[in-house]
Amino acid sequence: MIEKEYIITAPEGMHARPATALVRLAKNFTSVISIWEGNKTVPLNSLLNLLSMGIKGGDVLKIRIEGEDEITAAEALDHFFSQIKDL
Amino acid sequence: MRGIGVSPGISIGRVLRVVRQKAATTGILLSGDEAVREEVDRYRAAIDHSVAEIKTLIGAQTGTTPxxxxxxxxxxxxxxxxxxxxSDVLERIQVGKKNASDAVLEVTSRLIETxxxxxxxxxxxxAADIEDIGQRLLKHLGTLPSQTSPLEGSAPARPGEHSAQADLPFIIVAEDLSPSDTITMDLRRIAGFALQKGGSTSHAAIVARLRGIPAVVGCGTSLDQVADNDILVLDGATGQLWVNPGDALLAELRRKKIAQAENALLLASLKDVPARMVDGRRIRLLANISHVGDMKDAFRHGAExxxxxxxxxxxxxxxxxxTEEEQFTGYKDLARTxxxxxxxxxxxxxxxxxxxxYFPMPKEQNPFLGHRAIRISLDKKGIFLTQLKAILRASSFGKLKILVPMVSNMQELRVAKELFTTAKNELMQKGVSFDKDIPFGIMIEVPSAAVTADLLAQEADFFSIGTNDLCQYTMAADRMNDKVSHLCDPYHPAVLRLIHFVIQQAQLNNIPVSLCGEMAADPLATLLLTGMGLEEFSMNAPSIPTIKHIIVKSSMNKARQVLRQVMEFDDPSDITQYLQDINA
Structure with missing residues (x-):
């Protein structure tokens, strides 16, 4: 299992466009990728769940990746968060 | 009639109502596994059809869509x-025995609420997006009629049109507009939106501003009395609406619309004209920005x-x-652009x-009178030094100046300057190049600094007057507090005398002075401030053309006359009244 933390830098929080791209990226892997906050964990395959978390600019996004391709998935997420400008 | 103006401009058009059908749950429960399977299939088919329909819409996107x-x-x-x-919908169908339409309505309503x-x-x-996909699903489930947007494709033929009205563009009247509505409409043929619901951040308001379509939202049920083909005039700046205005009123509104359009053209034509008064005095108009990306917009509005x-x-x-490196990259980008x-x-x-x-600050009784700005910088010297070094390094790439906020006494300025010298020495020892003449100035936004401007001018390379804070510190009134904000009036003689004194002292000591508060963008203050001798204004970029227009048509004589007159009043409301009169 790999755990990652990313900071949302867009002052307006998570927009629909990057959120859509993130969910689509997560769906490419067999690993279970989820966001967790305290005791609550939601799978990252749902845009509705992701948006309804109400993530704001400056929030830390904690992502847990578990499965066969977790290393590749983690690298892909790193790449995604380093490239994306409006997240 | 009145609503909230969310996208400025006057529109004259004929009403085209867009009515959205509402679906209600039936409450009918399914009996038997066969019925459940059928509903699951119907739901899946509706999803497939909806997705296919959206893909067609994406394929049809052209340059005219937002x-x-x-x-x-x-x-x-x-x-x-x-x-x-x-899974939420299927659970309602399979376990709750709801029909597909009821299940979709329940699930989407709950999401919309969230x-x-x-x-x-x-x-x-x-919420508008969820409502939108819900409507689309219900359409494909047969619960809602499959209507196309009335403005899709060719012009709708409407009976009973007067020939004069037929020439008018449409003004859309609706409860609200969904993303699908605005995407499928041919927005080029729409002169305005008048909506019952919504606020300045609702989807329709954002699209209207993006496309420059005048819009009034939040009009409430009074819009119900408006019918198709009525003549409607709306002012997207004030939120006013006129239904079937008489000939005289209509003519007046048309004149107002033309005057506005001419004004917009005039302002655009001023972009590359220098801000020079009729007697030749040159005024510099600059922009206040927070991101490197704002620079393009600043230049577009004529910022110098x-x-x-x-x-x-x-x-x-x-x-x-x-880090110093991260800040250096940011300031270097800024200098280059x-x-x-x-x-x-x-x-x-x-x-x-x-x-x-990441920098927790203890709760203070009075944050505005507390540990802030330069007070923190002088306390956490490392953070301040890092920032100064980063700016210094970037100064090789452009004409940079350093401005320190909230200085309230000479001691603070002296210590800040010592740290500035330390930063320069550190860079010199490392052999890093920077602009040796980079000016080091201070904000004048605390009354104690304004009153001692004559002293501070001997140590500072320039002044920048921050009128927002200067005003609330002088008047001891919080401008965010509704009960006292009326006291926080920049046209109070106390504030004006402080500003005038600061400008005079800067000139006596031969240092530049600029003004970067909201007053810089207020057309009422332009002549008054130039009369005081101010030559540099810094403001939000979109205000630059308006201020420039006042400058290029005025003379310094007139500005001095305005200043003399204003200084004779003792009541801020007399001052604003007088300034409004001379601007009219």
């Missing part, structure tokens, strides 16, 4: 195929540089204090009311 339309539609596909939505209750206006606006670059955002976008124009960088201006997530 930018970002495809992104919204892609998000809609993702929502329709969302596993959470699917989003509407979000604090963040952007996320709250996503940046009078205030707020560095807070550079710090807020990080999870810990940005400034195309040789001057850029004034203000050092970190944070406090109890403007905290950083």
């Amino acid at each position: 930018s970002g339309a495809a992104d919204i539609l892609e998000a809609h596909i993702e929502m329709l195929t969302d596993p959470q939505l699917e 989003f509407r209750n979000m604090e963040d206006p952007y996320l709250a606006a996503r 540089g940046v009078g205030l670059f707020r560095t807070e955002f550079l710090f807020m976008e990080k999870s810990s204090f940005p 400034s195309q040789g124009t001057p850029v004034t960088i203000r050092t970190l201006d944070i406090g109890g009311d403007k905290p950083l997530p």
Whole structure:
């Protein structure tokens, strides 16, 4: 299992466009990728769940990746968060 | 009739009502496994049809549709195929024995409610997207009639049109507009929106502003009395609406509309004209910005540089204090995009009311009178030194100036300058090049600094007057507090005398002085401030053309006359009344 933390830098929080791209990226892997906050964990395959978390600019996004391709998935997420400008 | 004006401009058009059908739950329960299977199949088919329909819409996107339309539609596909939505709906069908239409209505209503209750206006606006996909699904389930947008494709033929009305463009009257509505409409044929619901951040308002379509929202049920083909006039700045105005009123509104359009053209034509008064006195108009990306917009409005670059955002976008290297990159980008124009960088201006997530500040009784801005910089010298070194290094790439906020006494300025010398020495020892003549100035926004401007002018390289804080500190009135904000009037003689004194003292000591508060963008203050001798104004970029227009048609004689007259009044309301009269 790999755990990652990313900071949302867009002052307006998570927009629909990057959120859509993130969910689509997560769906490419067999690993279970989820966001967790305290005791609550939601799978990252749902845009509705992701948006309804109400993530704001400056929030830390904690992502847990578990499965066969977790290393590749983690690298892909790193790449995604380093490239994306409006997240 | 009146609503909230959310996209400025006057529109004259004929009404085209867009009525959205509402679906209600039937409450009919399914009997038997066969019925359940059928409903599951119907739901899946509705999803497939909805997705296919959106894909066709994406394929049909042209240059005339609002930018970002495809992104919204892609998000809609993702929502329709969302596993959470699917499992919620299927549970209601399979366990709750609801029919597909009732299940979709229940699930989407709950989601809409969740989003509407979000604090963040952007996320709250996503409720419109959920409502949109819900409507689309219900259409494909046969619950709602499959209607196309009345403005899709060719012009709708409408009976009973007068020939004069037929020439008028449409004004859309509706409860609200969904993303699908605005995407499928041919917006080129629409002169305005008048909507019952919504606010300045609702989807329709955003699209209207993006496309420059005048819009009034939140009109309430009074819009019910408006019928198709009525003549409607709306003012998207004031939120006023006129239904079937008489000939005289209509003529007057038409004149107002033409005057506005001419004014917009005039302002645009001023972009490359220097701000020179009729007697030749040159005034510099600069922009206040927070991001390097704002520079393009500043130049587009005719800014001659940046009078205030707020560095807070550079710090807020990080999870810990940005390193010297990170800050250097940011300031270097800024210097490079400034195309040789001057850029004034203000050092970190944070406090109890403007905290950083990674720099906890204890709760203060009075954050505005507390540990903030230069007071923090002089306390946490390392942070200040890092910022100064980063700005110094970037000064090789452009015409940079350093501005320190909230100085209240000479001692603070002296210590800040010592640290500035330390920063320069450190860089010199390392052999790093920088602009040796980079000016080091201070904000004048605390009354104690304004009153001792004659002393501070001997140590500072320039002044920048911050009228927002100067006003509330002078009047001892919080401008965010409704009960006392009326006291916080920049046209109070006390504030005006302080500003005048600061400008005079800067001139006596031969140092530049600029003004970067909201007053710089207020057309009422332009002549008064030039009369005081101010030659540099820094403001939000879109205000530059308006201020320039006042400058190019006035003389210094007139400005001095305005100043003399204003200084004779003792009541701020007499002053604003007089300034309004001379501007009219």
